[in-house]
Amino acid sequence: MSRIWDRMSLNFLSEDISVKSMKRSKQKTNVLLISAVCLSLSACGEFSYKRGASANDFQQEKKSCATQHKNDADVDACLANSGWIVVSADKPLFAEATTTDNKMPVQMTSDDKVIAEKPVDPLELIAVGSWWKTGAAPNALIADSEQCVTELGEAHQTRNNMSLVTRGLVGCMSAKGWFALKK
Numbered sequence: 001m002s003r004i005w006d007r008m009s010l011n012f013l014s015e016d017i018s019v020k021s022m023k024r025s026k027q028k029t030n031v032l033l034i035s036a037v038c039l040s041l042s043a044c045g046e047f048s049y050k051r052g053a054s055a056n057d058f059q060q061e062k063k064s065c066a067t068q069h070k071n072d073a074d075v076d077a078c079l080a081n082s083g084w085i086v087v088s089a090d091k092p093l094f095a096e097a098t099t100t101d102n103k104m105p106v107q108m109t110s111d112d113k114v115i116a117e118k119p120v121d122p123l124e125l126i127a128v129g130s131w132w133k134t135g136a137a138p139n140a141l142i143a144d145s146e147q148c149v150t151e152l153g154e155a156h157q158t159r160n161n162m163s164l165v166t167r168g169l170v171g172c173m174s175a176k177g178w179f180a181l182k183k
Contacts, residue, residue, distance in 0.1 A: 048079075048084055048085065048086045048087075049084070049085045049086075049129070049130065049181070050082075050083050050084045050085065051083075051130075053084075058084065061079060061082050061084065062075070062079065064078075065078035065079055065082070085129040085130070085181065085182075085183060087182070120167065121167065122152075122156075122166060122167050122168030122171070123155055123156070123166050123167070123168065124166065124167045125159075125164055125165070125166060125167075126164075126165055126166070126167055126170055126180070126182070127163065127164055127182065127183040128162065128163050128164070128165055128170075128180040128181065128182065128183060129163070129181045129182060129183040130180075130181040131162060131173070131178055131179070131180055131181070132178065132179045132181060133176075133177050133178045133179065134177075136177075136178075141162065141178070144173060144176045144178065145158055145162060145165075145169065145173065147176075148169050148172035148173055148176070149169070151172060152166075152168050152169060152172060156168050156169045156172075163183070165180070
C-alpha cells in the first residue's frame with residue numbers, strides 16, 4: 001500500500017514541476033514578445049494601422065499609392081484617404097493632454113520684457129484615430145468617456161464617434177488608462 005502512495009505522490013510532484021516549467025516558459029515568451037514589440041516601436045520606420053487589415057494589405061496599398069504619387073507626402077495622403085493611419089518615427093503616436101514644463105525660474109531686471117506663453121486650452125479639439133486600453137471592451141470606452149464628460153462638463157462632449165475630442169477629455173481618459181492614437 002505504501003508503494004502505491006509513493007508512486008501517486010511522485011506523479012503529482014512531476015505534474016507540479018511540469019506546470020511550473022510551463023509557466024516559466026510562458027513568462028519568458030511574454031517577456032520576449034513585449035521586448036520585441038517595444039524594440040520595433042522604438043526603431044526607425046513607421047507604424048501603420050487600419051482596422052481589419054494586415055501587413056500585406058498595407059504593402060499592397062502603399063505600392064499602389066507609390067505608383068500614383070512620387071512625393072512621400074502625397075503617398076501618405078493617399079494612404080490616409082484609404083483609411084490607413086501611418087505615423088513615422090519622428091511624429092508623435094499618442095495624443096497628449098498636457099505638455100511638460102521644464103523651465104527654470106530666472107531673476108529679471110527692470111529692462112526685461114516678459115512674453116507669457118499661451119496656456120494649454122483644455123477645449124482644443126484633437127483628432128483621434130483609435131482608443132486603446134489593455135483588456136478593455138468597447139462598452140468600457142463609452143462608459144469612461146461619459147464619466148469624463150460628467151466630470152468635465154458638456155463642453156467636453158465627444159464628436160464623430162469619439163474621433164474628435166477635447167484635450168481635457170484626453171487627459172481624463174489618460175488618467176483612466178486609455179491611450180488616444182492620433183489620426
